Amino acid sequence: MIDFSLTSDQKRLLELARDFSEKEIRPVALEYDRDGTYPEAILKKAHELGLMYTNIPEEYGGSGMDYVTHYVVTEALNYDCCAIGQMIGISHLSTGAILFGGTEEQKKKFLGRMTESYRSSCYCLTEPGAGSDAGAMRTMAKKTSDGYVINGSKCYITNGRDSDLLCLFATTDRTLGTKGICCFAVPRDTPGISVGRVEDKMGHRALTVTEIFFENVELGRENLIGEEGQGFKLAMMALDRGRVNIMAVCTAIAQKAFDEASNWAREREQFGQPIGNFQAIQFMLADIYALILATRAMYLHMGWMLDQNIRCTVEAASGKFFATDAAMKVTTDAVQILGGSGYMKGTVVEKLMRDAKLTQIFEGTNQINRMVSGRGILSKQCIQF
C-alpha cells in the first residue's frame, strides 16, 4: 500500500527540476539575494520548459501534474534559492481559489491567458489592517447593476508588481465579517490598479513583494469566482494546498542547509581533526536529518491526501508550522556548525537562515496555524489513520 518509489516519469521531472536549479538558479542565487533582483530570465526559461504552472491542468495551459509530483518538483526547484523557487511556483497558491471555485469558462479564460506568459499571478488577501485577521479587510466590492467596483489597498503581495492575473479578495459588506468576502479573478490590465512600494526585505530577497492599490476598478459578474460570500472559504482552501507547498519549500531549505553543514563538518579541522568527529556536531546533524526526513514524509503524505480529495486543513496547518519551525531550527544550527564563517555575508547558510524566517510568518503565522490545527483537533477534523 505504501510505495515511496518515484515512477520513471517522476524521476525524469525531478531530474529536470534539479538540473534547472543547478544550472540556472545556483549561479545567481547569492547575487540576486544581495541585490533583490527580479529573476525575470529564470522565470521565462522555467515557463518555456513547463516548470512554472506544474499543477494547473493541461486544458488551461499548465503541465497537469498531480500534487505529489508537483511537490517533489517544488522541493527540487527551491533547493538553490527558495525566493526564486517560489516566484516560479507562486501560481500554486494564487490560482487555487480560481481552480476550486471557478466555472469551466472562467478557468479557461483567466488561467488560459495567464499560462501564456511567465508573469504568473498573485494572491491578494493581506491588508495593512488585516493580516492574521483577514476577516477585518476593508477593500470594498460595491455592487453595481452589472458587476462590482473595487476600492481599497493590499500589502505584502508576492509578485504583486509583475503578475498578469490577480486573485483578489474584497468584501461586499464589512458587517458580515468573513462571510462578506468575495473572490475575484482580475486581469492586470483592468483600469484602476496601481502598484505602491516594493518592499526591502530581510530574506527572500529575489521574491518581489509590493503594495497594490485599487481605485474604482470596475469588474463584471464574470470576474466573481464562486458565489458572493464564498471568498473566505476559497481563500482558505487555496491556503491548505499553499501550506503543503511551503512544507516542500522548507524541506528544500533544510536539505540545502544540511548539505552545506555536513560538508563543512567533514572538512573543517579544529583540535587536529574534522569538527564532524565531535559528538556535539554529530548530534546537531542527526537532529537536522531527522527533521528533513519528517518534513519530506509530511508533504508527500499531504500531497497524496490532496490527490485523493481528502480534506487536509488540520494536517496542512500542523505540517506548515512543523516544517517551517524545522527550517528555522535547521538553518540556525547550520550557521552554528559553520561558526564565524556561517555568519558572514556570501555564505549560503546565512542566506538560508534569513530565508527560513519568512516561512514562519506568511500563509498564516505559525501562531495562526497552531490555532487552526488546535481548533480542528477539538472539532474532530483530523484524519483517522
Next chain:
Amino acid sequence: MNVIVCLKQVPDTETQIKIAPDGKSIVTDDIKWVMNPYDEYGVEEALRLKEKFGGEVTVVSLGPKRVTESIRTALAMGADKGILISDDALEGSDSLATAKALAAAIKDLDYDLIFTGQRGVDDDMGVVGASLAEFLDVPQFSVIVKVEVAEDGKSVKAHRPVEGQVLVVESSLPALITTQKGLNEPRYATLPGIMKAKKKPFEEKTLADLGLDPAKVGEGGRKVKILELTPPPKRGEGKIIEGETPQEKAAELAKLLHEEAKVF
C-alpha cells in the same frame, strides 16, 4: 531532412569509478547512467536541423534495457523515434561489433545525416563513428564543432578545429558526423516533452531481427581485448608557494613550473 543520432549510455562523469575484481571491467552496481555528453550534442544538432528543414529524428542505441531511459531522455528533448538494439549475446562487444550492429539497424532507414559522439566518455575508444560510416559506405567527418547544411538540403559543410585553426570540409548527403564539445548547447527536455516521450514510437531489436551472427559479436567476437584496467595515479599533495611579497611568490612559482613541473 531525416537525421539519425547514435546514442550511448555511459556512467555519469561524476560517478566514482571502481575497478572490478577481474581487473578488466568496472563495478556497475552504484553507477548512475546517463546519455554520453557528446551524443547530447548530436541530439541537439539533429533537433535544430529538424526545426529548420522538417523531417524526423531517430535515436539508435545498443545496450541493455536500462538504455531505454537515455533514449527516452532524447525523445523528451524532441526526437521522434527510438530504436534499441538489445540482446544478451551483445554483452561485451567491442567497438567494431557495435558499429556492425548499428549499421545493420540503420542501413534500411531513410536518412540524410547521422551523428555519433566523437567518442564515448567511458572507454574513450572513438572508433564507432568511423567504423559505422565505413559499414554504411557514407562520407564521415570527425570531431566537428559546426554543421551547416545547404539550403537545398543536399550537402553539408562541417567545421573541424585543427591546431587553433579551422578546417572546413564539404560533402554530399547522406553523411556521418562525429560531434565535438562546442558544437552547441544541448537543450533541456521540457516538461510537456517528458510527458509526451512515453507515447513516442520505440522499438527493440535483437540480433536475429538484424540477421547478425551471435558468434561474431559480444565477448567471444572481440577483436580488441581489454587486458587490464588501472586506476589513475593518486594525485600528489599540493604545494603552497612561500614568499614575503607577491613578486617573490611569482618568481618562486615560475621557477617551480620550469624546473619541477617542466611546463616550459
